[in-house]
Amino acid sequence: MNFKRVLNNAGLTKIxxxxxxxxxxxxxxxxxxxxxxxxxxxxxxxxxxxxxxLNGALDKRxxxxxxxxxxxxxxxxxxxxxxxxxxxxxxxS
Numbered sequence: 001m002n003f004k005r006v007l008n009n010a011g012l013t014k015i016x017x018x019x020x021x022x023x024x025x026x027x028x029x030x031x032x033x034x035x036x037x038x039x040x041x042x043x044x045x046x047x048x049x050x051x052x053x054l055n056g057a058l059d060k061r062x063x064x065x066x067x068x069x070x071x072x073x074x075x076x077x078x079x080x081x082x083x084x085x086x087x088x089x090x091x092x093s
Contacts, residue, residue: 002051002055003031003032003036003047003051004032005055005058006051006054006055006058007028007031007032009058009063009064010054010057010058010063010064011063011064011065012063012064012065012077014028014029014032016077019077019078019081020050020054020077020080020081020084020085021046021047021050021084022046022081022085023043023047031047039093040092040093042089045089045090045091045092046085046087046089046090048089048090049084049087049088049089049090050084050085050087053084053087054084
C-alpha cells in the first residue's frame with residue numbers, strides 16, 4: 001500500500017482522505033504516522049484497493065484537483081468517495 005504517495009501528492013486534506021477511505025480523520029493521522037490497519041482486516045483490504053485507485057488517479061493526473069470553488073470541490077470529493085467505497089475489497093491474503 002503506497003499511502004504516503006497519496007498523502008503527499010494527491011492535494012487532498014486529511015479530512016477529505018478520511019471521507020474517501022470511509023474512516024475517521026484520526027485514522028488517517030495514524031496511517032500517516034505508519035500505523036497501518038491490521039493485516040487481513042476488511043479495513044486493510046479496502047484501504048489497499050482505494051490507495052491503488054488513488055495512485056492510479058495520480059498517474060493519470062486526475063489528482064491533484066485543479067482550482068475550484070469550495071462547493072464544487074465538496075461535490076467532486078463526494079463523487080470520488082461514492083465510487084471508491086463501492087469497490088470490492090482486495091482478496092484475503
